[in-house]
Amino acid sequence: MQADLLNEARRQAEICNACRYCEGYCAVFPSLHRERAFADGDLTHLANLCHNCRGCYYACQYTAPHEFDLNLPAALADVRQASWQDYAWPRSLSAIFHASGVALAAALVAGFAAILLALWLLAPAGGEGFYAVMSHGAMVAIFAPAFLFPLASLAVSLRRYWRDTGGGALRSADLVAAVRAAARMDNLGGGHGDGCNFEDEDRFSHARRHAHHAVMYGFLLCFLSTSSGTVLHYGFALEAPYPFWSLPKLLGVPGGILMVIGTLLLARLKLQSDRSLGAAAVWGGEMGFLFLLFFVAATGLGLYWLGGTTLMPGLLALHLGAVLTFFLLTPYTKMAHGFFRLAALTQEMRRLREVPR
Amino acid sequence: MGKSSTEHPDVVVIGGGNAALCAAMTAAKAGARVLILEAAPKPYRGGNSRHTRNFRCMHHGPLGPLVESYSEDEYLADLLKVTGGKTDEGLARMVIRASEECLPWMEAHGVRFQPSLSGTLSLARTNAFFLGGGKGLVNAYYRTAQALGVDVLYEAKVTHLALEEDRVARVDYTLDGEAKSVSAKSVVVASGGFQADIDWLARAWGPAARNFLIRGTPYNRGVVLADLLDQGVAQVGDPTQCHAVAIDGRAPKFDGGIVTRLDCVPFSVVVNKNAERFYDEGQDVWPKRYAIWGRLVAAQPDQVGYAIIDAKSLELFMPSVFPPIKADTLDALAQELGLPPENLRATIAAFNAACGDASGFKPTELDGVATTGLTPPKTNWARPISEPPFYGYSLRTGVTFTYLGLKVDETAQCSVGNRPVANLWAAGETMAGSILGEGYLAGFGMTIGTVFGRIAGREAAAHAG
Numbered sequence: 001m002q003a004d005l006l007n008e009a010r011r012q013a014e015i016c017n018a019c020r021y022c023e024g025y026c027a028v029f030p031s032l033h034r035e036r037a038f039a040d041g042d043l044t045h046l047a048n049l050c051h052n053c054r055g056c057y058y059a060c061q062y063t064a065p066h067e068f069d070l071n072l073p074a075a076l077a078d079v080r081q082a083s084w085q086d087y088a089w090p091r092s093l094s095a096i097f098h099a100s101g102v103a104l105a106a107a108l109v110a111g112f113a114a115i116l117l118a119l120w121l122l123a124p125a126g127g128e129g130f131y132a133v134m135s136h137g138a139m140v141a142i143f144a145p146a147f148l149f150p151l152a153s154l155a156v157s158l159r160r161y162w163r164d165t166g167g168g169a170l171r172s173a174d175l176v177a178a179v180r181a182a183a184r185m186d187n188l189g190g191g192h193g194d195g196c197n198f199e200d201e202d203r204f205s206h207a208r209r210h211a212h213h214a215v216m217y218g219f220l221l222c223f224l225s226t227s228s229g230t231v232l233h234y235g236f237a238l239e240a241p242y243p244f245w246s247l248p249k250l251l252g253v254p255g256g257i258l259m260v261i262g263t264l265l266l267a268r269l270k271l272q273s274d275r276s277l278g279a280a281a282v283w284g285g286e287m288g289f290l291f292l293l294f295f296v297a298a299t300g301l302g303l304y305w306l307g308g309t310t311l312m313p314g315l316l317a318l319h320l321g322a323v324l325t326f327f328l329l330t331p332y333t334k335m336a337h338g339f340f341r342l343a344a345l346t347q348e349m350r351r352l353r354e355v356p357r
Numbered sequence: 358m359g360k361s362s363t364e365h366p367d368v369v370v371i372g373g374g375n376a377a378l379c380a381a382m383t384a385a386k387a388g389a390r391v392l393i394l395e396a397a398p399k400p401y402r403g404g405n406s407r408h409t410r411n412f413r414c415m416h417h418g419p420l421g422p423l424v425e426s427y428s429e430d431e432y433l434a435d436l437l438k439v440t441g442g443k444t445d446e447g448l449a450r451m452v453i454r455a456s457e458e459c460l461p462w463m464e465a466h467g468v469r470f471q472p473s474l475s476g477t478l479s480l481a482r483t484n485a486f487f488l489g490g491g492k493g494l495v496n497a498y499y500r501t502a503q504a505l506g507v508d509v510l511y512e513a514k515v516t517h518l519a520l521e522e523d524r525v526a527r528v529d530y531t532l533d534g535e536a537k538s539v540s541a542k543s544v545v546v547a548s549g550g551f552q553a554d555i556d557w558l559a560r561a562w563g564p565a566a567r568n569f570l571i572r573g574t575p576y577n578r579g580v581v582l583a584d585l586l587d588q589g590v591a592q593v594g595d596p597t598q599c600h601a602v603a604i605d606g607r608a609p610k611f612d613g614g615i616v617t618r619l620d621c622v623p624f625s626v627v628v629n630k631n632a633e634r635f636y637d638e639g640q641d642v643w644p645k646r647y648a649i650w651g652r653l654v655a656a657q658p659d660q661v662g663y664a665i666i667d668a669k670s671l672e673l674f675m676p677s678v679f680p681p682i683k684a685d686t687l688d689a690l691a692q693e694l695g696l697p698p699e700n701l702r703a704t705i706a707a708f709n710a711a712c713g714d715a716s717g718f719k720p721t722e723l724d725g726v727a728t729t730g731l732t733p734p735k736t737n738w739a740r741p742i743s744e745p746p747f748y749g750y751s752l753r754t755g756v757t758f759t760y761l762g763l764k765v766d767e768t769a770q771c772s773v774g775n776r777p778v779a780n781l782w783a784a785g786e787t788m789a790g791s792i793l794g795e796g797y798l799a800g801f802g803m804t805i806g807t808v809f810g811r812i813a814g815r816e817a818a819a820h821a822g
Contacts, residue, residue, distance in 0.1 A: 014676070014678065014679075014680070015616055015678055017676045018615070018616035018617075018618075018675065018676055018677060018678040019490075019614075019615050019616045019678075020474045020475060020476065021410055021474070021487075021489055021490030021491075021493075021615070022489055022490070023471060023474050023475060024471030024472065024486075024488045024489075025488065025489065030475070033475050036672060036676050055489060056489070058489075058492075058493075058496060059488075059489025059490055059492050059493035059496065060489075060492065061407045061408055061490065061491070061492045061612075061614050062614070062616070063400070064400075065400060065401075066612060067609055068609075190469075190488075191469075191471060191488055192469035192471075192488055194469065202496040202497075202500070203500065
């Protein structure tokens, strides 16, 4: 990682450590206040623990024009961002896709092209519904590797990340506590439960937390929907298309709607917020990623409503192309943050357990 | 922004910190049209309240973040201990009694509290800490005030209050370099002390004050205070005195705030620029001695001191905002700090030779581990400075606030001679000298500001009818 990013975060953390006024906002400050000196791994840990709620920035008496010029949310966002790129495997891909919405769009187009090519080359002899356009076997042949490769890549990244930020044995209790914190987005509660500062300077609100919940739970519902379809297909020989009163639809339709609403809300909040308090260099890439998520969800819903029409083959290509892009780029886009965040929360639970009382 | 309110307010509040905001919100809630004239630009709004962190509060049982109870008598006793009896007991008791009811009021006006900060456990029973510190409180109050219809002008510097007969007829101020004035039925002054006016400080204290650092806002220049005192408004507090503590000598000239504190002195040998010791570093725990050290350092040549520790003491105190100067030998450290090396070597050697059995060393209490035959002695925590690397911090005098202020009665009203000024009230640091004649009690400034701010707001609104 660039030394200047770490040095700036270190300079700011040392000032914070002499102040401590922000201790109650989130997990970052109690963690910071336990240290006297900040190794690179400690700063990476703090950076990934930070949810960019900005409470500390608006409460800080040392922000510009003060000569200390504190902007901890931005300093940590820069380190966090750089850490995702550094730990990504293979690394060269990540710098491109994190920073650039244009590169994401290009990948999306490439995804369509790949799917259309597959449709043409692997045209099925028979089959119904979607499988009339692409056989189930072809879909599995494309998507199983596209799903497994990112998981393998993330596993490599997270192993290195965990080692560098403190390591230690992975305990299920810590993981459960971390999942619970992530599930409720505790760190966007502001400590007082009034929420965070994001879209309107120092006003506290739950808007970002709720929008993030919509995307996260929407995504999980969609993921469960696909998983349930796989189980029905292989376990019960029930093939798509599924009726409305079936698990894949009951999970997927609300999931898709939540994702569409959540991504739009997040994009709006992002437009309202002050860019200089985040990782300004990747603003475009983050917007591009939100659009990709929106597009995956919207085309999925489109298939539900228009699956019986002549628009279906085109929509299917768009949807599968977007999903393919999304999966393949998971280690190299903002999507990676969820995995690193969970690792940081777990590491923090482990560190907390080891604090002498 | 309502034009009528900026041009014809019922109440003008001068200042933009805690006391000013408490007065403004209270007056607005009572139905008055309120205008705040804040001298600072928006990022620096809030005066010294920006740098505060807690509120000392009487309570009869667990209250908000506060544990157990803290009685009126105990609170008063704590206050009398630090003021050496220079306290108006009647006003002090009134403030203390009112503090309990303030805490829920503060919460209702947007302030959020947090458990006492790490390193401040001793205050968990007596002081309620603001989540995010004083700027968080100030932000919340501005939001609430604006929702109540209070108008705020930033960079509005009040230059003069035209006192005619027994009332303030007009408030003159500048805004964007333009002279303006406003007439209001009631005026509340809550614009702090004069500690940021270095010339005034030097006139009051002596030329040494030019080397002092000002811990708080550069906007507390005492312009309104001087203007009112010049017109015969009753004053209170020692005009030559300020509350000053020993802080990190590398701190900014203004606005360094909390982070510039240095807690290393009890574990150090402290020398002046000639590398000579001048006072018992181990006389008492640091929270009880940092104010004395502000004065001690002020009395040294060039108003500077140097605290020297060795490797074994580095982690015994709160981390400093800037890393210490570090060297492997005392000579190298002297070079880095700009001290005469032979003197430092001699001073440390004499100190080390005077140290005895240090096995009873206990950093968190008065351990009686003292020097023998040394002048001045070190009466606690005396361990030889022997284990490299060696570390040094420079110390300077940091001014927190000044005592000179406006004398008020229990309704926060100002007076000329023995007659009240019919429409003038004061709150916060600018009248705190009425209660706090000497010393300081952590969190009491915010208590005075909140209690008197609310009283001033209530009275000002009632007068405006």
